[in-house]
Amino acid sequence: MILEDMAREQNVQKHVDNFMDHAKDYLGLQELPKVELVNDRRVAQENASFGAYYPGEKTIKVNIAGRHPVDILRTLAHEMVHYKQDLDGNLEDVAMAGETGSSYENEANSEAGIMMRNYGRTRPSIYENYK
Numbered sequence: 001m002i003l004e005d006m007a008r009e010q011n012v013q014k015h016v017d018n019f020m021d022h023a024k025d026y027l028g029l030q031e032l033p034k035v036e037l038v039n040d041r042r043v044a045q046e047n048a049s050f051g052a053y054y055p056g057e058k059t060i061k062v063n064i065a066g067r068h069p070v071d072i073l074r075t076l077a078h079e080m081v082h083y084k085q086d087l088d089g090n091l092e093d094v095a096m097a098g099e100t101g102s103s104y105e106n107e108a109n110s111e112a113g114i115m116m117r118n119y120g121r122t123r124p125s126i127y128e129n130y131k
Contacts, residue, residue, distance in 0.1 A: 009039060015069045015126065016062075016076060022119045023077060027084045027111075034059040035076065041065040051075035053082035055091060070126050073119070077112035 020032055036059060044050050044063040050071075051062040060079040064072050085091040085104060120126060 009037065009064070012037065012064050012069055012072060015073060018123070019073045019076060019119060022122070023080045023115060026115050026118065027080060029084065029087070033080070033083045036061045037072075038063045039065050051079045053079040053086070055086045058083070058086075070116070070120070073126070074112055074116050077115040077119075078108045080115075081108040081111045 016035060016037065020035070023029070024032055033053070034057070038061055040063065044065065050067065051060065053060050060076065060083060062072055062075050062079065082091060082104065085107070091104065
C-alpha cells in the first residue's frame with residue numbers, strides 16, 4: 001500500500017509540475033509560489049477545504065488525498081489566482097478572500113475554470129480514469 005501511495009503522489013506531482021508552467025503563463029507570473037501537497041483526508045475535513053493560499057509565506061497547500069488529478073489541479077488553479085491577487089496588491093482583506101461570494105473568491109473560481117479548460121484542451125489525457 002505504501003508503494004501505491006508513493007507512485008500516486010509522484011504521478012500527481014508530475015501533473016502539478018506541468019500545470020504550474022501553464023498557470024505561470026496564463027497568469028503572467030514572473031515567479032511561482034511554493035506548493036505543498038498534503039496527503040491527509042483529515043486536513044481537508046478540519047479545514048473544510050481542499051486548498052489554501054498563505055500570503056505571508058507565499059505558499060499554496062493542496063490536499064491530494066483520494067482526489068482525481070483534475071480536481072487537484074482545479075484547486076491549485078484557484079489558489080494560484082489568490083497568489084496573483086496578492087502579488088498585484090489586490091488581496092487587501094485576506095480574511096474576506098475565502099468568503100463565499102466575495103469578489104476574491106468569484107474571481108478565483110472564474111479564472112480557475114478558464115485555466116482548467118484551456119489546460120484540458122492541450123492535455124486531454126488528464127480527464128482519463130484515474131486510480
